Amino acid sequence: MRLIQITHHDLDGYGASTVAAACAPVERVVHVPRYSDVGPVLEDEIKRLGKATEGEILLMTDLGLEEQTIAGLKKFAALNKRREEGRRHRLVVLDHHASSLDQLRRLGLEPLPDPARPGLNRVDMGDPEIAILIEEEICATRMAFEHRALFASHEPGTDLSSLLAAIDAVDLWRKESPAFRGGLALDEMFWEAVSSFVPVGHPWHDRFVSDLLLAAAEILRTGASPAELEQRATAMRTGVVDAMLREAPDDDPALTTRMRLARALARSDTLFRPLKDGTLLSFALDSGTFQRVSDLIMDAGRAKRVVNVQRMGTLSFRSNDGTALDGARLFRGGGHRDAAGGRLQSGSAFSMTDAIAQVEPVLNPEKPAGSDSPFAALKNWKG
Structure with a gap:
């Protein structure tokens, strides 16, 4: 099933x-x-x-x-x-x-x-x-x-025992557990990685986070201290990303991890959804990822304007044709011509679908049937 x-x-x-x-x-x-x-x-x-x-x-x-x-x-x-x-x-x-x-x-x-x-x-x-x-x-x-x-x-x-013990100890705050300190270190590594590398919504997101957790749990299983886990976190992350980008046509290992991943994210058909006017919308990306990826998207010609909607209702527009500010103004916002921001009327969004439902009718309002007709003005004429 x-x-x-x-x-x-x-x-x-x-x-x-x-x-x-x-x-x-x-x-x-x-x-x-x-x-x-x-x-x-x-x-x-x-x-x-x-x-x-x-x-x-x-x-x-x-x-x-x-x-x-x-x-x-x-x-x-x-x-x-x-x-x-x-x-x-x-x-x-x-x-x-x-x-x-x-x-x-x-x-x-x-x-x-x-x-x-x-x-x-x-x-x-x-x-x-x-x-x-x-x-x-x-x-x-x-x-x-x-x-x-x-x-x-x-x-x-695979053996999941060290993962279970570490998360059990830290999530239930069992400070007397031998696994507690390792769980704290695992939690720190998790929060550093969960949102700023492969965003929620991308097909690689859960694989990226799970592979990191399993690699970290294996290090904890060998008796590594929290300091040792922290010291090895960057190498673990690089190893996970190397495996993910092995077949990527444009990977450049000389770049930082975020720069390397941004190239793959910019090709995603699921991370960004097209609106009726060609604007591409993403949901809940952190600002650094959105900045890097949106620039690559526009350079590749996939869109002239992109917008990122955060869960708390803020919107960030980017463009390469001067229309970011036009979009932000529709959401009580402002900023620069190609970099501006606004806020949803409802104050929050809970999913990509919800974000689209709130942004689309404001950016691209439906025209009344027949409003483009040359007779529409005569219909409403009071003279």
């Missing part, structure tokens, strides 16, 4: 996606930074699953369950009930937040303790294809590993 994962945008969330990828072919991973955004993301997936002809697996990891998300779980159950036997979807929710237990009870879904596993709570949705598990005493990365039978197609081909 096709496997899609929605997970948190932190070390534990990426640890869970690393474990999932080691156990099954994961087609797509959606990383969500804010629990308040999980509901809309889940709603989009449910709409897509409603049209899917074959059954799929939706795996949700390390996401606190808030009211809109729980409503989505109920909607998933209702959708599955309407589907034919043999084409039903599977939903696996692996969470470890105490707040999720509170919210579920408040909304009429009573989590029941698992008699065979102390600390584990299950929620019965009346559908054998839905597994909602909440286990406070372990991190989501370890939950993904220990409950892998719910979604896995094979056993991991």
